[in-house]
Amino acid sequence: MSLDLLLVVFAGVLGLLVGSFSNVLVWRLPRGENVAFPPSHCPGCDHRLSPVDLVPVGSWLALGGKCRYCRSPIKSRYPVVEALTGLGYAVIAVLFPLTTYGAGTLGLMALFTLLLVASAIDLDTYTIPDELTLPGVALGLAFAFLNTRSGAAEAGLPTFQGAVQGALLGAGLLVTIDLIGSWVLRRFRERQYPEAPIGYQQISLALLVGAWLGPWWGLGAALVSAAVNLAARRVVRVPEVVTLGGFLVSVALGGSGFGPGLILMVQGALAAAGAASLVAGMYWWLRREPEGEADAPFDPSAMGFGDVKLAAVIGAFLGWERLLVAVVVAVVAGAMLGLLQLALKKENRVKFGPYLALGAVVALIWGGAIVQGYRGMLGL
Incomplete structure (x- = not known):
């Protein structure tokens, strides 16, 4: 057996094992649970699963798609995710x-x-x-x-x-x-519930500034706007008719030969908006919304x-x-x-x-x- 073929086989086996862990992520991440502790257990009866219960694909087939301990049904998604991961890893190893x-x-x-x-x-x-x-x-x-x-x-x-x-x-x-x-x-109305201190309004501002000055100036403008919100302890509105409307006008002007040119303006705008989006996403992830705030009104x-x-x-x-x-x-x-x-x-x-x-x-x-x-x- 050649080395490349052997690596493909190993990749497929690795994929089956990773697919088993992927099922843990699918179940626990949305529920805010620790992905490592406690060890794998049946969600129906809470019985801890033994190694023989965790063989990718094989355990589900051997048990007829039911828990060994309480006989509650096990979703067919489990072997599907494991099999797809094994197949996907093997294909990647080939290509x-x-x-x-x-x-x-x-x-x-x-x-x-x-x-x-x-x-x-x-x-x-x-x-x-x-x-x-x-x-x-x-x-x-x-x-x-x-x-x-x-x-x-x-x-x-x-x-x-x-x-x-x-x-x-x-x-x-x-x-x-x-x-x-x-x-x-x-219908081109302003947001009723803008985020503070950073959110879609700051991303829109980055989009406009980035079109003319490049991505890092666009990100800088978004951060300055967020700093103003923090200092004011309230949302200082950045009208979308100015930011989004201004961006669309800028694209039209760039296509007509004004400014840095259409391609550079679009690239700068998108990169600036992307940078501001990732900063905003990181902020809200680390901030962790208090209980009940996630259900606040939204646009x-x-x-x-x-x-x-x-x-x-x-x-x-x-x-x-x-x-x-x-x-x-x-x-x-x-x-x-x-x-x-x-x-x-x-x-x-x-x-x-x-x-x-x-x-x-x-x-x-x-x-x-x-x-x-x-x-x-x-x-x-």
């Missing part, structure tokens, strides 16, 4: 051999796990935990740093700089869609903020070009399923996160070929 990509291969496996866990939680709770996405961005940047040092970047994985750009543009693209879509849902939203952070994770691991492939695939897949459910007169209750994860998997496997084909069409 991105460890002997060529080194730690980059492990990084892509980590991304696959993050995507699968995020999708399972989103399908269950319509949320994507910050405990998954924000550390996931940091993990993507760490693996990109290893890519740069090991030479895996030359083989097609993003450098550290490319990962930073991908994370910022990923978050910025999704949050811009959310900002403009939510503004339309409110209509076109997209969940968890999707914004998930896009940053994808951009950090895959770079901005494959991120765009992921977003396009997600939009097309969501539209197709939406039309199908409309024809069947069924409600579409699937959030955007699973579509985004599906797009990321497509981008991971075929994204390089799609990007190269597109460049060839443009003669680049």
Whole structure:
């Protein structure tokens, strides 16, 4: 047996084991439970599970999908997640051999796990935990740093700089869609419940300033606005007719030849909005909302903020070009399923996160070929 084939087998076995732990994350993260303690137990009878009960896929099949101790049903999701993780790890080991990509291969496996866990939680709770996405961005940047040092970047994985750009543009693209879509849902009225000290108003300000001055000036403007809110101990409004309206006008002017140019303005705006989004996400994650505050009134939203952070994770691991492939695939897949459910007169209750994860998997496997084909069409 060749070394590469042996590594593929090991990757599949590793995936089965990681898939078992992924089920722990899917169950415990939304409930705010410790993912390590107490040890695995049946959620029905609370009996501690023995090693023989935790064999990936095999235990579920041997027990007929029921708990050994109380005979309560075990969700079929458990073996599905384990099997998908094992298969996904094996495919990644084939497409991105460890002997060529080194730690980059492990990084892509980590991304696959993050995507699968995020999708399972989103399908269950319509949320994507910050405990998954924000550390996931940091993990993507760490693996990109290893890519740069090991030479895996030359083989097609993003450098550290490319990962930073991908994370910022990923978050910025999704949050811009959310900002403009939510503004339309409110019929261009101002937010009734702006966040303090940092939130969507500061992200909108970063979007406008970043279009003209670049991402770091845009982030600086958002932080200054947040500091003003802190000093005033209240929300000092930043009108969206100025920020979002100004951004749309700026894009129109950039397309007409004014300012730094359309492409640079859009890149600067999205990166600035992405940076402000990640800072805001980190602030609210560390702040931890008091009990009951999460149920406070809110304005209509076109997209969940968890999707914004998930896009940053994808951009950090895959770079901005494959991120765009992921977003396009997600939009097309969501539209197709939406039309199908409309024809069947069924409600579409699937959030955007699973579509985004599906797009990321497509981008991971075929994204390089799609990007190269597109460049060839443009003669680049």
